[in-house]
Amino acid sequence: MDFALHKITEIASWLFLIYGAIICTGYLFSALFSLIxxxxxxxxxxxxxxxxxxxxxxxxAISILAPxxxxxxxxVENVRSLLTxxxxxxxxxxxxxxxxxxxxxxxxxxxxxxxxxxxxHSFIPTKTIRGIYKSRNKAFKSLTVVDKENxxxxxxxxxxxxxxxxxxxxxxxxxxxxxxxxxLKLIKPFLNNEKKVxxxxxxxxxxxxxxxxxxxxxxxxxxxKFIARVQVLEYFRAFLxxxxxxxxxxxxxxxxxxxxxxxxxxxIEAGGYNTNTVGEDMELLVRMRRMMREKNVQYSVGxxxxxxxxxxxxxSWKVLQSQRNRWTRGTAETLYIHKKxxxxxxxKILGMLSTPFWFFFEWLAPLIEFLGILxxxxxxxxxxxxxxxxxxxxxxVYTFAFLFSVTALxxxxxxxxxxxxxxxxxxxxxxxxxxxxxxxxxIMWSAVMGNFDLMRGKKKWGVMTRAGxxxxxxxx
Amino acid sequence: xxxxxxxLLDGFSNFTDWAWIxxxxxxxxxxxxxxxxxxxxxxxxxxxxxxxxxxxxxKQENLLIDFLNSYLFDEDFEKEEQIKHFKKNHLNTELExxxxxxxxxxxxxxxxxxxxxxLEELFxxxxxxxxxxxxxxxxxxxxxxxAIYALSELTIDVSVxxxxxxxxxxxxxxxxxxxxxxxxxxxxxxxxxxxxxxRPLTTWQQIYIENALKNFYEGPTPDFAQWINHELISVVExxxxxxxxxxxxxxxxxxxxxxKHNKESIKIETIRSLRKLGYEELLDLLIPNFEKENLLIQxxxxxxxxxxxxxxxxxxxxxxxxxxxxxxxxxxxxxxxxFLPEKIEQINIETMLEKEIEI
Numbered sequence: 077m078d079f080a081l082h083k084i085t086e087i088a089s090w091l092f093l094i095y096g097a098i099i100c101t102g103y104l105f106s107a108l109f110s111l112i113x114x115x116x117x118x119x120x121x122x123x124x125x126x127x128x129x130x131x132x133x134x135x136x137a138i139s140i141l142a143p144x145x146x147x148x149x150x151x152v153e154n155v156r157s158l159l160t161x162x163x164x165x166x167x168x169x170x171x172x173x174x175x176x177x178x179x180x181x182x183x184x185x186x187x188x189x190x191x192x193x194x195x196x197h198s199f200i201p202t203k204t205i206r207g208i209y210k211s212r213n214k215a216f217k218s219l220t221v222v223d224k225e226n227x228x229x230x231x232x233x234x235x236x237x238x239x240x241x242x243x244x245x246x247x248x249x250x251x252x253x254x255x256x257x258x259x260l261k262l263i264k265p266f267l268n269n270e271k272k273v274x275x276x277x278x279x280x281x282x283x284x285x286x287x288x289x290x291x292x293x294x295x296x297x298x299x300x301k302f303i304a305r306v307q308v309l310e311y312f313r314a315f316l317x318x319x320x321x322x323x324x325x326x327x328x329x330x331x332x333x334x335x336x337x338x339x340x341x342x343x344i345e346a347g348g349y350n351t352n353t354v355g356e357d358m359e360l361l362v363r364m365r366r367m368m369r370e371k372n373v374q375y376s377v378g379x380x381x382x383x384x385x386x387x388x389x390x391x392s393w394k395v396l397q398s399q400r401n402r403w404t405r406g407t408a409e410t411l412y413i414h415k416k417x418x419x420x421x422x423x424k425i426l427g428m429l430s431t432p433f434w435f436f437f438e439w440l441a442p443l444i445e446f447l448g449i450l451x452x453x454x455x456x457x458x459x460x461x462x463x464x465x466x467x468x469x470x471x472x473v474y475t476f477a478f479l480f481s482v483t484a485l486x487x488x489x490x491x492x493x494x495x496x497x498x499x500x501x502x503x504x505x506x507x508x509x510x511x512x513x514x515x516x517x518x519i520m521w522s523a524v525m526g527n528f529d530l531m532r533g534k535k536k537w538g539v540m541t542r543a544g545x546x547x548x549x550x551x552x
Numbered sequence: 553x554x555x556x557x558x559x560l561l562d563g564f565s566n567f568t569d570w571a572w573i574x575x576x577x578x579x580x581x582x583x584x585x586x587x588x589x590x591x592x593x594x595x596x597x598x599x600x601x602x603x604x605x606x607x608x609x610x611k612q613e614n615l616l617i618d619f620l621n622s623y624l625f626d627e628d629f630e631k632e633e634q635i636k637h638f639k640k641n642h643l644n645t646e647l648e649x650x651x652x653x654x655x656x657x658x659x660x661x662x663x664x665x666x667x668x669x670x671l672e673e674l675f676x677x678x679x680x681x682x683x684x685x686x687x688x689x690x691x692x693x694x695x696x697x698x699a700i701y702a703l704s705e706l707t708i709d710v711s712v713x714x715x716x717x718x719x720x721x722x723x724x725x726x727x728x729x730x731x732x733x734x735x736x737x738x739x740x741x742x743x744x745x746x747x748x749x750x751r752p753l754t755t756w757q758q759i760y761i762e763n764a765l766k767n768f769y770e771g772p773t774p775d776f777a778q779w780i781n782h783e784l785i786s787v788v789e790x791x792x793x794x795x796x797x798x799x800x801x802x803x804x805x806x807x808x809x810x811x812k813h814n815k816e817s818i819k820i821e822t823i824r825s826l827r828k829l830g831y832e833e834l835l836d837l838l839i840p841n842f843e844k845e846n847l848l849i850q851x852x853x854x855x856x857x858x859x860x861x862x863x864x865x866x867x868x869x870x871x872x873x874x875x876x877x878x879x880x881x882x883x884x885x886x887x888x889x890x891f892l893p894e895k896i897e898q899i900n901i902e903t904m905l906e907k908e909i910e911i
Contacts (some may be wrong), residue, residue: 089573091571093576108713119693119694120694120725122694123697123698123701123713126702128763129759129760129763130895132763133763134758134760134762134763135759135760136755193896195880195882195885195886195889195900196882197879197881197882198877199879265757266755267756267759268724268753268754268755268756268757269754270752270754310725310785458812464574465571465574465577468573468577468578468581469577471577471581472577472580472581472584474583475580475581475584475588476580476584478584478588479584479587479588479591482591482592482595483591483694485591485595486591486594486598489595489598489599490598493602498599501595501596501599505592
């Protein structure tokens with residue numbers, strides 16, 4: 077019995093070690109590629125002020141699609157903020173996804189909307205549209221409000237795609253706060269590329285605790301709550317390290333649903349957002365890329381590392397768990413739908429690197445981690461723990477987790493340095509020290525539960541309650 | 553199951569007897585800790601360095617703002633002496649020189665006429681062009697692009713041979729800056745650089761060129777038709793577009809053959825340009841071929857009917873639109889509503905009926 081247990085322990089230790097080593101190597105390369113990409117981006121953009129281009133009438137028109145569900149509390153202000161977007165030709169389409177509150181009435185009243193007979197065709201099937209509204213007031217002529225039956229975010233975005241006029245669309249969350257030149261920066265990859273660009277994404281930043289005036293961030297502050305602060309680090313890692321690296325090797329599989337720009341004809345050809353998954357943003361990009369590859373068309377996906385969009389992150393553990401549960405289900409569903417791509421050389425970097433990485437290190441990692449904990453409990457039960465080995469393993473993982481966060485913090489400091497107060501560095505370092513102990517277990521558990529819920533057939537988004545972006549007074 | 557602290561401490565006391573896994577783990581931990589400490593030091597160092605540099609930068613900027621304002625607008629300012637003094641005391645480090653260049657460029661952007669010329673002279677008196685030319689000769693693409701940018705912003709003439717090779721550089725940024733250099737410094741024929749351009753123009757570059765042509769170039773407008781037979785498709789499209797933007801009606805006969813071009817994008821650009829130029833025979837050339845064209849060109853033909861044609865032209869198209877071409881049908885119906893505003897209700901009802909049939 078003892079011998080068998082010893083053998084099992086040794087084999088399992090080896091497996092966990094190999095898995096951990098592969099993850100570390102992956103992250104090391106990711107950091108390296110990100111650093112090269114960020115350096116390159118900074119060099120490309122540090123001498124020319126391109127905001128003068130915003131005066132140009134030659135820039136292509138963009139349709140901004142913003143779905144809204146029960147956003148009555150802030151919808152008027154959010155739309156006002158969108159209407160002030162700095163871009164020469166923009167159409168704003170708000171899709172009221174069957175809200176149960178007074179969102180629509182507030183919009184009708186505030187923006188002097190009236191029902192119009194707009195001709196459209198459902199290139200992508202959607203739930204029934206109840207009405208399309210435009211403003212009588214010329215000041216709001218760029219605004220279109222679509223009222224439709226509830227069908228979820230993907231269905232609302234598909235409706236917007238059917239209705240909107242321009243061939244470049246920008247899908248955003250209605251409560252996002254955009255930088256003044258966000259549209260210009262996001263459209264640049266579409267225009268400055270010899271290949272056809274099908275999508276471009278930007279970096280999302282955490283707006284909690286920031287000072288906001290007239291729908292613009294005027295002072296970046298570090299969130300006061302630990303749960304929000306740790307997500308600042310998470311977003312650094314995800315965007316400045318993860319996506320920058322994937323962008324460098326043309327292996328990007330995800331453009332955040334909160335802020336992404338797409339080529340409408342390609343989106344329609346790919347079939348629009350998938351309403352049967354909760355990870356519609358990732359699934360759409362993967363499907364578009366897969367389609368282009370299968371058609372053998374040269375194409376590109378752009379990624380802009382500048383902080384362009386600020387959003388509120390969950391401030392309660394319950395909402396956070398619900399969000400991460402959904403993200404896990406979305407990832408798993410997307411990987412399942414596109415399982416054909418996995419290790420398929422036909423899809424090049426997407427098949428040989430991106431999808432395997434997402435499969436093994438994004439989807440599988442929390443499950444393996446959970447398995448590791450169960451294994452630990454099993455050994456504990458049979459008194460088979462070598463505490464020294466355990467301690468060194470634990471410290472190795474812990475130091476790596478801390479190192480990874482510190483690397484992300486370094487990238488932020490090297491690139492955009494948004495958190496200017498020196499005390500923020502120390503607070504973020506402190507947060508990085510606590511994260512593996514206090515935050516990560518919750519995230520892992522949410523992912524495990526996400527997989528469990530997926531097996532149970534759960535398709536719901538879950539409630540994403542927002543605390544609302546408060547407006548702290550700016551320090552004089 | 554309890555941890556025996558004594559055993560644990562004993563275990564740590566003799567490293568050579570440790571199991572291999574322990575040794576590896578300890579090495580990994582040490583390595584990670586070392587990297588972490590390095591990075592934290594780097595973060596703090598970077599922050600200190602940036603703060604220090606920003607302070608120096610701010611100081612130099614303030615000095616320059618005072619200096620430039622006096623230089624440009626104070627008649628009692630002893631220019632020669634003050635320039636010497638400034639050069640001697642405040643243009644010694646690379647940072648000081650870079651900040652000065654940036655500040656002069658910033659002032660130059662906001663000023664026109666004599667003040668702008670005075671700044672260009674000051675740039676040369678400070679001998680900043682020497683610094684820029686050194687950058688130009690560096691092998692780094694970003695230094696080169698930055699140098700050409702400064703030269704073109706201040707319209708400083710340098711030998712053509714120095715910039716021309718960069719027109720076909722591998723980096724977009726370098727190519728774009730050299731294009732703008734030739735455009736901004738040109739007295740005539742600002743797009744002559746297109747003759748030697750071998751790399752396609754991106755839309756972004758085209759927008760920049762067009763903006764610069766409109767806002768910076770002051771000489772006679774060139775005949776854009778000289779590039780409509782260029783080997784690069786993007787250059788052909790661009791010149792066709794510019795013919796329309798600059799209302800070069802005399803080039804209409806040169807554009808018409810492009811309606812039969814085998815490249816779709818050139819064909820589309822030609823239709824758009826001829827439409828903008830109000831070429832009356834355009835519809836007679838387009839409508840008979842409507843059925844043979846692809847969707848994008850068919851949409852352009854419909855737009856042309858909306859702008860140059862009438863309801864009769866539109867009706868000729870109706871039987872040629874396939875039942876499942878909804879994009880075309882919607883465009884058609886919108887134009888129909890435009891031509892027959894009094895029948896909007898009826899068209900809407902027809903549309904609804906067609907939709908029901910489709911369902």
